[in-house]
Amino acid sequence: MSIDRQSHLRRLEAESIRIIREVAAEFSNPVMLYSIGKDSSVMLHLAMKAFYPSKPPFPLLHIDTTWKFREMIRFRDETAARLGLDLIVHTNREGVAQGLTPFTHGASTYTHVMKTEALKAALTAHGFDAAFGGARRDEEKSRAKERVFSFRTATHAWDPKNQRPELWQLFNARVNKGESIRAFPLSNWTELDIWQYILAQRIPIVPLYFAAPRPVVERNGMLVMVDDDRLPLKSGEVPEIRRVRFRTLGCYPLTAAMESDATTLEEIVREMLIARTSERQGRLIDHDEAGSMEKKKREGYF
Amino acid sequence: MNASDTAAALASDVPAALEGAAFSAYLAAQERKSLLRFLTCGSVDDGKSTLIGRLLYDTKLIFEDHLTTLARDSRKHGTTGEEVDLALLLDGLEAEREQGITIDVAYRFFTTERRKFIVADTPGHEQYTRNMATGASTSDLAVLLVDARHGLATQTRRHSFIVSLLGIRHVVLAINKIDLIGFDAARFRAIEAEYAAFARGFGFSSLIAVPISARYGDNVTGRSDRTPWYEGPTLLEHLETIEVEESRAGRPFRMPVQWVNRPNLDFRGFSGTIASGTVRPGDTLVVTKSGKSSTVARIVTYDGDLAAASAGDAVTLTLADEIDVSRGDLLSAATARPDVADQFAAHVIWMGEEPLYPGRSYLLKCASRTVTASVTELKHKIDVNTFETLAAKELRLNEVAVCNLALSEPIAFDAYRDNRETGGFILIDRFTNATVAAGMIAFGLRRAANVHWQALDVGKEAHARQKGQKPAVLWFTGLSGSGKSTIANIVEKKLHALGRHTFILDGDNVRHGLNRDLGFTEADRVENIRRVGEVARLFVDAGLIVLVSFISPFKAERRMARERLADGEFIEIHVDTPIEECERRDVKGLYAKARQGKLKNFTGIDSPYEPPEAPEIHLSTTGRAAEDMADEIIASLRERGFIG
Numbered sequence: 001m002s003i004d005r006q007s008h009l010r011r012l013e014a015e016s017i018r019i020i021r022e023v024a025a026e027f028s029n030p031v032m033l034y035s036i037g038k039d040s041s042v043m044l045h046l047a048m049k050a051f052y053p054s055k056p057p058f059p060l061l062h063i064d065t066t067w068k069f070r071e072m073i074r075f076r077d078e079t080a081a082r083l084g085l086d087l088i089v090h091t092n093r094e095g096v097a098q099g100l101t102p103f104t105h106g107a108s109t110y111t112h113v114m115k116t117e118a119l120k121a122a123l124t125a126h127g128f129d130a131a132f133g134g135a136r137r138d139e140e141k142s143r144a145k146e147r148v149f150s151f152r153t154a155t156h157a158w159d160p161k162n163q164r165p166e167l168w169q170l171f172n173a174r175v176n177k178g179e180s181i182r183a184f185p186l187s188n189w190t191e192l193d194i195w196q197y198i199l200a201q202r203i204p205i206v207p208l209y210f211a212a213p214r215p216v217v218e219r220n221g222m223l224v225m226v227d228d229d230r231l232p233l234k235s236g237e238v239p240e241i242r243r244v245r246f247r248t249l250g251c252y253p254l255t256a257a258m259e260s261d262a263t264t265l266e267e268i269v270r271e272m273l274i275a276r277t278s279e280r281q282g283r284l285i286d287h288d289e290a291g292s293m294e295k296k297k298r299e300g301y302f
Numbered sequence: 303m304n305a306s307d308t309a310a311a312l313a314s315d316v317p318a319a320l321e322g323a324a325f326s327a328y329l330a331a332q333e334r335k336s337l338l339r340f341l342t343c344g345s346v347d348d349g350k351s352t353l354i355g356r357l358l359y360d361t362k363l364i365f366e367d368h369l370t371t372l373a374r375d376s377r378k379h380g381t382t383g384e385e386v387d388l389a390l391l392l393d394g395l396e397a398e399r400e401q402g403i404t405i406d407v408a409y410r411f412f413t414t415e416r417r418k419f420i421v422a423d424t425p426g427h428e429q430y431t432r433n434m435a436t437g438a439s440t441s442d443l444a445v446l447l448v449d450a451r452h453g454l455a456t457q458t459r460r461h462s463f464i465v466s467l468l469g470i471r472h473v474v475l476a477i478n479k480i481d482l483i484g485f486d487a488a489r490f491r492a493i494e495a496e497y498a499a500f501a502r503g504f505g506f507s508s509l510i511a512v513p514i515s516a517r518y519g520d521n522v523t524g525r526s527d528r529t530p531w532y533e534g535p536t537l538l539e540h541l542e543t544i545e546v547e548e549s550r551a552g553r554p555f556r557m558p559v560q561w562v563n564r565p566n567l568d569f570r571g572f573s574g575t576i577a578s579g580t581v582r583p584g585d586t587l588v589v590t591k592s593g594k595s596s597t598v599a600r601i602v603t604y605d606g607d608l609a610a611a612s613a614g615d616a617v618t619l620t621l622a623d624e625i626d627v628s629r630g631d632l633l634s635a636a637t638a639r640p641d642v643a644d645q646f647a648a649h650v651i652w653m654g655e656e657p658l659y660p661g662r663s664y665l666l667k668c669a670s671r672t673v674t675a676s677v678t679e680l681k682h683k684i685d686v687n688t689f690e691t692l693a694a695k696e697l698r699l700n701e702v703a704v705c706n707l708a709l710s711e712p713i714a715f716d717a718y719r720d721n722r723e724t725g726g727f728i729l730i731d732r733f734t735n736a737t738v739a740a741g742m743i744a745f746g747l748r749r750a751a752n753v754h755w756q757a758l759d760v761g762k763e764a765h766a767r768q769k770g771q772k773p774a775v776l777w778f779t780g781l782s783g784s785g786k787s788t789i790a791n792i793v794e795k796k797l798h799a800l801g802r803h804t805f806i807l808d809g810d811n812v813r814h815g816l817n818r819d820l821g822f823t824e825a826d827r828v829e830n831i832r833r834v835g836e837v838a839r840l841f842v843d844a845g846l847i848v849l850v851s852f853i854s855p856f857k858a859e860r861r862m863a864r865e866r867l868a869d870g871e872f873i874e875i876h877v878d879t880p881i882e883e884c885e886r887r888d889v890k891g892l893y894a895k896a897r898q899g900k901l902k903n904f905t906g907i908d909s910p911y912e913p914p915e916a917p918e919i920h921l922s923t924t925g926r927a928a929e930d931m932a933d934e935i936i937a938s939l940r941e942r943g944f945i946g
């Protein structure tokens with residue numbers, strides 16, 4: 001399906017391409033955070049467009065917590081190979097050595113150490129002065145005020161009171177040594193835009209987004225997929241095969257599946273339109289207090 | 303289809319009922335939706351948050367779990383008792399929630415059958431001109447809220463002014479809380495008429511007033527039966543149908559080059575987003591700054607070459623000839639070129655915590671080009687409430703002024719009213735890297751174009767050669783009483799004895815003459831140093847070794863003086879004496895006066911001193927003789943090749 005030149009999707013696409021090019025032109029060592037999810041897939045697709053016929057002049061970085069769905073990892077490696085891009089995979093080895101898992105330490109400690117800390121360590125180790133993230137302003141309340149170029153201190157902290165005003169499309173890319181910018185090219189996209197764009201452009205996404213029979217257990221009203229034998233089953237829990245798909249992807253023990261029959265993009269979009277719950281419900285981590293996302297961001301989470 | 307049907311269509315009913323081909327057609331229709339960006343502004347409590355909450359709520363973007371969270375938050379912070387407080391959908395950051403005010407720009411999204419909307423939600427609080435300007439800069443329309451009970455407020459005037467300053471051409475006056483005035487048609491008409499009269503001067507291209515109740519939904523997305531006297535569209539109908547794209551595509555072609563695309567030796571393309579106009583292969587374009595021209599060979603995109611591209615499209619152009627083009631250049635239609643100048647007049651909105659001082663140098667980013675710039679003249683401030691013009695020496699946070707700016711090199715630009723993309727700029731502080739101003743170019747100053755440098759027959763080289771020396775500036779900086787002048791005097795004697803041609807500039811011979819008109823406010827200090835820097839530079843052109851002995855407390859001005867000279871010509875000497883010692887010496891009795899409050903803005907007491915971070919020479923004076931330190935400077939000059 002081709003997109004009308006004047007349509008909102010074309011406008012969003014052009015705006016994102018402009019942001020991606022600006023980062024590549026202004027910073028000396030940018031990197032694109034690649035989380036393998038649908039938003040990352042769109043962001044990567046836009047980066048391929050932005051520099052065509054050149055390749056994007058920056059590597060991809062994936063923070064691997066070792067608890068991602070196996071299909072995600074396969075898709076990640078295939079994608080990098082297919083597009084001929086550099087992929088950096090970083091894991092917090094110390095956390096792994098300490099036996100940190102989503103079960104032993106609780107979702108938020110685990111996320112903090114294996115994602116936030118790992119990300120900061122990777123950014124520091126490579127000296128990246130800009131990092132693209134696929135966050136959208138419509139995802140969550142505290143994101144609505146996020147800048148497209150979000151300034152981070154040398155310790156990767158985000159200070160909501162100390163962000164630069166952003167006028168027109170004139171992004172201030174000045175940072176001192178050690179400081180950095182997180183750039184969000186998808187700021188103005190909504191979840192619906194993302195799906196419509198994937199549909200219109202036929203962008204490959206991880207098969208987990210499509211419904212298929214998968215082994216799951218039900219916990220606190222959420223369906224958790226038994227992706228491998230590391231998931232500790234509680235007494236009485238027996239994995240059963242259900243037709244499920246995922247609206248967001250992350251660490252499999254922390255990501256809820258939904259029952260669905262949607263096996264094509266059209267069907268996903270249709271389900272999306274009649275959705276009764278918003279996507280972050282699928283991420284158990286955000287079910288803390290209101291404002292939890294803001295706290296995480298201050299600490300350097302994306 | 304009316305507005306509430308539209309909203310319903312987006313949620314369950316219509317798509318669920320559609321199958322197969324019909325659903326594909328539905329999706330295709332979605333993709334032809336256009337995009338409208340607008341901002342909302344109003345004073346605190348006019349109901350802005352409630353209105354946006356209402357729009358989001360009615361258009362069903364708010365999904366069920368958002369509503370669950372909402373129900374929980376309302377009990378904690380809500381101001382509407384048992385009812386759901388729509389305003390709570392919006393406040394994002396914890397701190398604001400506690401203070402109960404919105405203090406930053408937030409972006410919201412909703413969509414209907416016809417359009418996708420991006421709303422810049424900007425706070426109505428007194429000091430936040432900065433936020434409003436930010437929100438307005440990307441918007442095509444403004445919804446101005448007024449409380450029907452109070453009518454037009456001071457803020458309404460201010461918001462209208464900023465909206466117009468930022469080039470918004472379409473305004474909706476949303477007269478809210480119409481329920482609280484008993485849906486009174488006469489009152490509505492009176493406010494509408496008063497505003498129309500007031501806004502005439504702004505020349506908005508569309509302006510309508512809508513009577514609404516954000517809280518109960520009247521005339522927001524659905525027509526109210528409580529205002530039978532109102533015949534206009536609902537707010538949402540108006541937003542869905544208004545035409546705002548003032549055919550940027552029909553204007554002269556402009557594309558700032560963002561990135562030079564060179565995958566291999568056979569391909570050289572120029573990537574950017576078209577700011578205005580339309581381009582086709584075969585069109586002649588000029589690189590405005592150099593005046594070089596070529597024709598467009600291809601319009602390259604990932605989705606294939608295009609036969610034409612226009613405003614808003616992100617493309618890569620290749621040219622028929624190998625001409626010099628780099629990031630920051632502006633590709634333009636050969637037949638309608640932008641202005642090129644190194645000076646222009648502009649409206650500036652100051653957004654920095656520290657005031658703007660004329661003469662201080664900043665980075666200026668306009669389209670994809672960044673240069674250094676300074677304000678050469680603050681012509682006048684504009685009171686945003688009364689639109690009065692006021693004389694000013696400095697510009698503070700949230701103030702607006704008309705200024706002349708001078709740039710380090712010429713740039714290509716258009717007037718902001720003709721082109722927002724090539725006529726808007728930001729100023730960046732060179733030390734904090736903060737974005738300190740938004741600017742809108744009014745016109746280029748011809749002066750710049752006409753005053754060509756005199757090609758001098760006897761140049762700097764010749765002057766220096768005749769004197770048989772390498773000219774330089776020895777810039778002594780330090781607190782009052784630190785020993786700058788004493789040391790500078792000894793150094794000059796020694797240089798003189800060595801047969802060098804020198805000259806000293808210090809407070810005594812400059813403050814009494816050239817800078818007689820300047821006092822000691824920050825603005826005057828900046829100007830003081832700027833002039834001294836300029837004089838020093840002229841003397842360097844004359845071949846002299848200039849010794850400048852000024853407190854020069856600010857890094858920015860010392861840097862400016864340094865940048866006026868060639869590499870290696872500026873030697874910064876920090877005469878570093880602890881303030882306690884300077885105060886103990888107090889040769890001129892100035893510290894005593896300052897302590898008694900008889901002398902204002904005294905460096906080290908009630909005005910800051912910013913020590914150099916990496917001076918060429920650093921003199922810790924404690925326990926050292928001036929003579930000895932002067933010798934150290936002479937030795938250093940010898941090392942640097944200034945004396946044989």
Ligand SMILES: Nc1nc2c(ncn2[C@@H]2O[C@H](COP(=O)(O)OP(=O)(O)O)[C@@H](O)[C@H]2O)c(=O)[nH]1
Binds near residue numbers: 347426
């Ligand atoms: N009666 C009535 N109250 C309203 C209306 N719109 C807003 N309010 C109330 O006015 C107060 C301030 O509204 P809010 O949206 O927070 O104002 P803001 O400061 O402009 O965002 C709240 O108590 C709202 O419930 C309206 O149309 N009618």
